[in-house]
Amino acid sequence: MAAPTETGAAARATSLSGWLRGRTDAELAELLRRRPELALPTPADLSALASRLGVRSSVQRAVDGLNAFTLRVLELLTLADDPVRLADVIQLVGGAGITAAAADLTALGLVWGEADDLHIVPAVRDALGTYPAGLGRPAVVLFRHVPDVQLAPVLRALGLPPATQPRASASIAEVLTDPDRLEGLLASADPAERAVLDRLAAGPPVGRVRDAQRSTALTELAPPHRLIAKALLVPIDAQNVELPREVGVALRATPFGAVGAEPPTIEVRERRPDELDRGGTTAVLDTVRLVEALAESWAAHPPAQLRAGGIGVRELRRTAKELALDEPIAALIAEVAMAAGLINATHGIQPVYLPTAGYDIWRRHKSARRWSELALAWLAMTRQPSLVGQRGERDRLITALGPDAERGTIPALRRLVLTTVAALAPGAAPVSRAAVLDRLSWQAPRRAAGQRPLADAVLAEADVLGITAAGGLTGYSRTLLAGSREVADQVLTGAMPVPVEYFLVQPDLTIVVPGPPSAELAAELALTADLESSGGASVYRVTESSLRRALDAGRAGSDIAAMISERSRTPVPQALQYLIDDLSRRHGALRSGTATAYLRCDDEALLARVLADRGVAGLQLRRIAATVAVSSAPVHRVLDLLRGAGYAPAAESPDGELIALDGEAPRAPSRQPLRAVRSARAADPAINLAELVRRVRSGEALTEMSRRAPALAQQVPGVTSAAMMGELRDAIRQGRQILLEVAGTDGQQTRHQLLPISMAGGVVRGHEPGDRSLRSFPLHRITAVSVFGEGADDTV
Numbered sequence: 001m002a003a004p005t006e007t008g009a010a011a012r013a014t015s016l017s018g019w020l021r022g023r024t025d026a027e028l029a030e031l032l033r034r035r036p037e038l039a040l041p042t043p044a045d046l047s048a049l050a051s052r053l054g055v056r057s058s059v060q061r062a063v064d065g066l067n068a069f070t071l072r073v074l075e076l077l078t079l080a081d082d083p084v085r086l087a088d089v090i091q092l093v094g095g096a097g098i099t100a101a102a103a104d105l106t107a108l109g110l111v112w113g114e115a116d117d118l119h120i121v122p123a124v125r126d127a128l129g130t131y132p133a134g135l136g137r138p139a140v141v142l143f144r145h146v147p148d149v150q151l152a153p154v155l156r157a158l159g160l161p162p163a164t165q166p167r168a169s170a171s172i173a174e175v176l177t178d179p180d181r182l183e184g185l186l187a188s189a190d191p192a193e194r195a196v197l198d199r200l201a202a203g204p205p206v207g208r209v210r211d212a213q214r215s216t217a218l219t220e221l222a223p224p225h226r227l228i229a230k231a232l233l234v235p236i237d238a239q240n241v242e243l244p245r246e247v248g249v250a251l252r253a254t255p256f257g258a259v260g261a262e263p264p265t266i267e268v269r270e271r272r273p274d275e276l277d278r279g280g281t282t283a284v285l286d287t288v289r290l291v292e293a294l295a296e297s298w299a300a301h302p303p304a305q306l307r308a309g310g311i312g313v314r315e316l317r318r319t320a321k322e323l324a325l326d327e328p329i330a331a332l333i334a335e336v337a338m339a340a341g342l343i344n345a346t347h348g349i350q351p352v353y354l355p356t357a358g359y360d361i362w363r364r365h366k367s368a369r370r371w372s373e374l375a376l377a378w379l380a381m382t383r384q385p386s387l388v389g390q391r392g393e394r395d396r397l398i399t400a401l402g403p404d405a406e407r408g409t410i411p412a413l414r415r416l417v418l419t420t421v422a423a424l425a426p427g428a429a430p431v432s433r434a435a436v437l438d439r440l441s442w443q444a445p446r447r448a449a450g451q452r453p454l455a456d457a458v459l460a461e462a463d464v465l466g467i468t469a470a471g472g473l474t475g476y477s478r479t480l481l482a483g484s485r486e487v488a489d490q491v492l493t494g495a496m497p498v499p500v501e502y503f504l505v506q507p508d509l510t511i512v513v514p515g516p517p518s519a520e521l522a523a524e525l526a527l528t529a530d531l532e533s534s535g536g537a538s539v540y541r542v543t544e545s546s547l548r549r550a551l552d553a554g555r556a557g558s559d560i561a562a563m564i565s566e567r568s569r570t571p572v573p574q575a576l577q578y579l580i581d582d583l584s585r586r587h588g589a590l591r592s593g594t595a596t597a598y599l600r601c602d603d604e605a606l607l608a609r610v611l612a613d614r615g616v617a618g619l620q621l622r623r624i625a626a627t628v629a630v631s632s633a634p635v636h637r638v639l640d641l642l643r644g645a646g647y648a649p650a651a652e653s654p655d656g657e658l659i660a661l662d663g664e665a666p667r668a669p670s671r672q673p674l675r676a677v678r679s680a681r682a683a684d685p686a687i688n689l690a691e692l693v694r695r696v697r698s699g700e701a702l703t704e705m706s707r708r709a710p711a712l713a714q715q716v717p718g719v720t721s722a723a724m725m726g727e728l729r730d731a732i733r734q735g736r737q738i739l740l741e742v743a744g745t746d747g748q749q750t751r752h753q754l755l756p757i758s759m760a761g762g763v764v765r766g767h768e769p770g771d772r773s774l775r776s777f778p779l780h781r782i783t784a785v786s787v788f789g790e791g792a793d794d795t796v
Helices: 016-021 023-034 046-053 056-064 067-079 087-091 098-107 122-128 137-142 150-156 167-176 179-187 191-201 223-229 244-251 273-300 313-323 329-339 357-362 367-380 410-422 432-442 445-465 475-483 485-495 521-529 544-550 555-566 573-586 604-612 614-619 635-644 685-708 724-736
Strands: 113-114 117-120 207-208 240-242 268-270 343-345 353-355 429-430 509-512 530-533 538-541 597-600 620-623 628-631 737-743 749-762 763-767 774-778 784-790
Touching: 016 046, 016 056, 016 628, 023 122, 023 685, 046 056, 046 685, 056 122, 056 179, 056 445, 067 087, 067 098, 067 117, 067 122, 067 432, 067 628, 098 113, 098 774, 113 445, 117 122, 117 573, 117 597, 137 244, 137 555, 150 167, 167 179, 191 207, 191 223, 191 244, 223 240, 268 685, 273 313, 273 329, 273 343, 273 353, 273 445, 273 475, 273 485, 273 521, 313 329, 313 628, 329 343, 329 367, 329 445, 357 367, 367 410, 367 445, 367 475, 410 432, 429 432, 475 485, 475 544, 509 620, 521 544, 521 555, 544 555, 544 573, 555 573, 555 749, 604 628, 614 635, 724 749, 724 784, 749 774
Parallel strands: none
Antiparallel strands: 113 117, 207 240, 268 429, 343 353, 509 538, 530 538, 597 628, 620 628, 737 749, 737 784, 749 763, 763 774
């Protein structure tokens, strides 16, 4: 159903709801697209939509999303008296783009009406604050609240006759609105006074002055007080003054501030896209390697979880030292690994952080797939790693993986930052981050102050993770942001150097890998050598401790020597072979194992009989002395099995005293299993918006019909009278359309236009005009029926 298109003077709207009725379906759909909160829930009619346009929270959100130029145009419109003629604003400030900005404000529903009769939605002035464009309130408004006793010296200084309120404030305001007299007052200001005026004219127009309302001789006053006496400043209380709007406009070189209609340009360095991609792959490989190194480090030495969550400063410092990283980068790697589900906290009495089962699956994937999982986790996580180490609420230190690093708005900011960089040509990289931040500040100036440090951190993190290279967005990242993960993996795989399966052993016991190592080679080198540097080529060093690590992992000395000999393209140095042989010969001379329980008996024969008893073979008792045997089973199990086999064991304390043990082993509390959340595929937004507009139009038509159609039955929900049933049956027989009022489950009343065709089983069924689908309404929820028209083809 299309809206009326008449735009002449006779059709000019006098209210916001009337203006909405004159908008086309496309314009209403655009309004709901840009301000989606207006459609939740669907407005009953256009009057309901008009009331939502004035909700302060919705207006605040829309104003905060305006760019700098559109925001300045909105401020200029609010400075004028309602209604506003756009031509007057253009004549006042000049410049191109004001008409387009006003159209954008109209599309957002912040301004309504025609170009020569614009109205501001009331909540907009509250959203902008007291000082739009950094200007104070008009002089007539400010002086109206100044007592007569304080206005008397001002009137004398201006050469005006004595007067009282409101004539006094009007006389002073008349002086300030006279350009010639105001220019004379400003010319009389000395340098100290002019410095105060210029600072307040730049905004905000409010300053703090001690004893702002005192009155003494003009020559004895400080510069701010002399300005008060000249009516160039107005005391608003005992400690604060405000610069009148007329004075601020006169002091500014550009009366309403210099804001460009176009965003600031970003100076870039042009590169070939494939060159930028190759530069990014170095950071990609480093990111994958660091996540794997962090997981292996925490598997060997799990950091304890703090009581409030996260890991302590010492644990983060230890991890950074092991990974040869700065602490902020180590925090970033830990946060991304956590967001990707590769590490998690255990649920024991003393929780620690360990790799998850998902990590073992992740590390078997190719490098491109592993990186894309990390990149997507970074984009979606609601945590900001750059906050780690800072002081949060209640002056508490923000820890890595702790709750204080949560920021719900950070995913949207990451998308905005990367979208801004993606707007540059492929291969282009910004010369500086400041230019990107300036562009973001222009796009959303009201949010820029708080978001600029976070946006700077997002750009730095993107470079570290390989999403950008030298500040420019890589080709595979563009594809990933567009939602094509498989294609992004293919592009990244093509940009990465081919993995190598060999290395070069140097005489100083270093191993050089001339390219990214394959997954198998990287695993072997991680056991056998220590990484010293990475990049296009990696350098490892073989040491006693690294070889001992490989021996502890189960490798034999011959296996290590064979691996190095097979993989190396250079002869193996004799010193390395001697080192391997010497360590493998000494390895295992002293041995240590794990024993959970021991069994001690002074009767060697009894102990021998227990060891030979097949009934207790499950304990795997091992004799380590004539009277002592050990087992890896818990003490409770050892005692239970021995008693079940007919023996009479007892538990003892470390000093040999007999003790009684509780026979019931502790158990962890049960928890509900996690359930997978499945979401339906989103429909076409344009179709959804068109359906929303159709419903609002239908509700508007039904509201209009309800005003004209007489109500034939009216009652409370849950009671259907015989008269109402009779009217429904007559409408079915005669083919007349009806207007139903139905009470929903939430108690809300809705109206429906219906052509009824049947009534049975406690429901009435029929078709809505223009809709061939069958609708049904329970009779017990119908609260009113209105019948109109004389036939099935009647329309309203």
